[in-house]
Amino acid sequence: MAEKEYEAKIIGFFCNWCTYAGADLAGVSRLQYPANIRVIRVMCSGTVSPHHVLRAFQKGADGVLIGGCHIGDCHYLKGNYMTIKRMTFLQDLLKFTGFEDGRLHLEWISAAEGPKFAQVIREFTEKIKKMGPSRLKIAPKAA
Amino acid sequence: MDRLRKKVRNLLKDGKVAGYLGYIMKDGHPLPHLFTPERPEEVDQAIVAPGDARYPLDKLLQQLTSGYPDATFAIQVRGCDERGLNELYKWGQLDPEKVVLVGVACPQDQADYCECAGPWPSVIDSGDKCAPVLRSLRVDRIDALSGEAAFQEWMGAFNKCIKCYGCRDICPMCFCKECALEHPDLMSTGKVPPDSIFQLVRAIHMAGRCIDCGLCEENCPADIPLRVLYKKGNALVKDLFDYDTGSLTTGLSPWKFLGEESGMETKPM
Structure with missing residues (x-):
């Protein structure tokens, strides 16, 4: 019998105006994508603090996906300027501390990009499944 | 040391500052201390803190200024303390008009221990510049x-x-x-x-x-x-x-503003 595939837990922070609407479009277009992602809707990807991402990892997420509007399309004009600053920095810091930076991903997905949304979810889920459980999850607890 | 004490004495005498936040040698211990014009004799005990007895003077200054918002204080600074003051000015925690620097350059062994790239402040009243350590x-x-x-x-x-x-x-x-x-x-x-x-x-x-x-x-x-x-x-x-922390010339911290445009690209998956 084939070994049971690892079911990764992925947290998605999606902005209300673009990526969440993109997810909606993927839904009404009946596009298939894996159900490993748990979506949290935020008003702007710029409201996602690095704390939320770290907290998600601490609580056992294997991957975190941030979805926002394309640069220049932000509903709040420049909210996503801060998103990319923060997340790029956090990815590099996670890499330095050995937390596997690839588990945090930022993608711009507009409300019209339903197929792209499904594609990104498929690829990201595939990648995280391959990586297996996060190191933070399997780290031995201190005595 | 004499150079530093002389500067402090003059500052207190001229009434330019309400006090000088520095270090004093008390019962064999170097401790942070606020020197005031009312007790000028204490300045004879003013010292430069040794490297292993440093205190967060910038933090003490913030507490002082919250109690005396209109007063000007002098403060002993190393390179790091001055960077701290610069950063605190930018974050709106201190008023640069109300701070007078009394600078101390760190000795080489301190800079080596800290791997410090800027071991001296812009004003030096004690010590000499040493070689900075540029890589950690x-x-x-x-x-x-x-x-x-x-x-x-x-x-x-x-x-x-x-x-x-x-x-x-x-x-x-x-x-x-x-x-x-x-x-x-x-x-x-x-x-x-x-x-x-x-x-x-x-x-x-x-x-x-x-x-x-x-x-x-x-x-x-x-x-x-x-x-x-x-x-x-x-x-x-x-x-x-491209932000130098604690520098007055590289503008505000990147976390403090959104920017006119974003030239950054998302990382590939």
Whole structure:
């Protein structure tokens, strides 16, 4: 019998105006994508603090996906300027501390990009499944 | 030392400052002290603190100015303390018009120990400039490790944490009234060692703000190499946003404004 595939837990922070609407479009277009992602809707990807991402990892997420509007399309004009600053920095810091930076991903997905949304979810889920459980999850607890 | 005492005496005598925040030798201990015009004789005991007896004078100054918002104070600064003051000006915590610097240049062994790239302030009233240390070997060592090895190393360090908040409480740059480290929704409460992300949350706050005084690491009862983490954070801020922490010439911290345009690209999956 084939070994049971690892079911990764992925947290998605999606902005209300673009990526969440993109997810909606993927839904009404009946596009298939894996159900490993748990979506949290935020008003702007710029409201996602690095704390939320770290907290998600601490609580056992294997991957975190941030979805926002394309640069220049932000509903709040420049909210996503801060998103990319923060997340790029956090990815590099996670890499330095050995937390596997690839588990945090930022993608711009507009409300019209339903197929792209499904594609990104498929690829990201595939990648995280391959990586297996996060190191933070399997780290031995201190005595 | 005489040069420094003379400057302090003049400042107090001229009435330019309400006090001088420096160090005094008391019963054989170097301690932080506020010298005032009312007791000029104390200035004879004013000293430059030795490297292993430093205090967060910038933090004490913030407390002083909250009690006396209109007064001007002189303060003894090393290179790191001045960077701290510059950063605090930018974050609106201190008024540069109300601070007079009494500068101390660090000796070479201190700069080597700190791996400090700027071991002297813009005003020097004691000591001489020494050679700065431009690369941190401690950061380079971790950078060279594989992901798994780095993770093990950091986990080993983080698991020693006793959650005393000493790093935060001594930090001259930690001025928030509400702290993310104490937020029950962001950090688990009632367990030691704390969540593994505890130090990372602090590292995020310290990026572009840490002035590398090293007090956190010296204060840490568990000897967690916090300084390496914060040095790397600042190096990343420099690489990504070209921001020199504590410099008056590179504008505001990247976390303080959105920017006119964003030239950054998302990383490939």
